[in-house]
Amino acid sequence: MFGSSRGVNEYSRVGVETGVVSADPHKLVVMLYDGAMTACHTAVMHMEAKDFERKGAMISKAIMIIESGLRLSLDKKAGGEIATSLDALYGYMSDRLYMANIKNDPSLIQEVIRLLGDLKSAWEAIGTQVAPDNTQFQRVQNYAKAS
Numbered sequence: 001m002f003g004s005s006r007g008v009n010e011y012s013r014v015g016v017e018t019g020v021v022s023a024d025p026h027k028l029v030v031m032l033y034d035g036a037m038t039a040c041h042t043a044v045m046h047m048e049a050k051d052f053e054r055k056g057a058m059i060s061k062a063i064m065i066i067e068s069g070l071r072l073s074l075d076k077k078a079g080g081e082i083a084t085s086l087d088a089l090y091g092y093m094s095d096r097l098y099m100a101n102i103k104n105d106p107s108l109i110q111e112v113i114r115l116l117g118d119l120k121s122a123w124e125a126i127g128t129q130v131a132p133d134n135t136q137f138q139r140v141q142n143y144a145k146a147s
Helices: 006-022 025-048 052-071 076-103 106-127 136-146
Strands: none
Touching: 025 052, 025 076, 025 106, 052 076, 076 106
């Protein structure tokens, strides 16, 4: 319709970069969940279109966000049992995505999307209850104590 999506992609990239620069730590975690979920949804779309190269690229992107963004940011000392549980869950999600890629099974990706969505919802719920300069796991611990 517009010929090339390059301008749209560039606009989107600048929007994300601007959001990252201005975001507090809580918002950054939400953005990571959004990015991983978007990559997963796009992977399913490419899987259904039998575009296996792009499917693989999107699954790799989702795994990178989960592993290098969410999992790597965990502070297991400060986060205790919650951080340890999140670490295991992030590892599980990465494994499921890896298997989805090998088996071309969109249901495995949908499972990860649901898990990411649940975590994102919890993050958004606790975001309003905790000061923006706390770490991810201090927020989770405060939320867990309040529940």
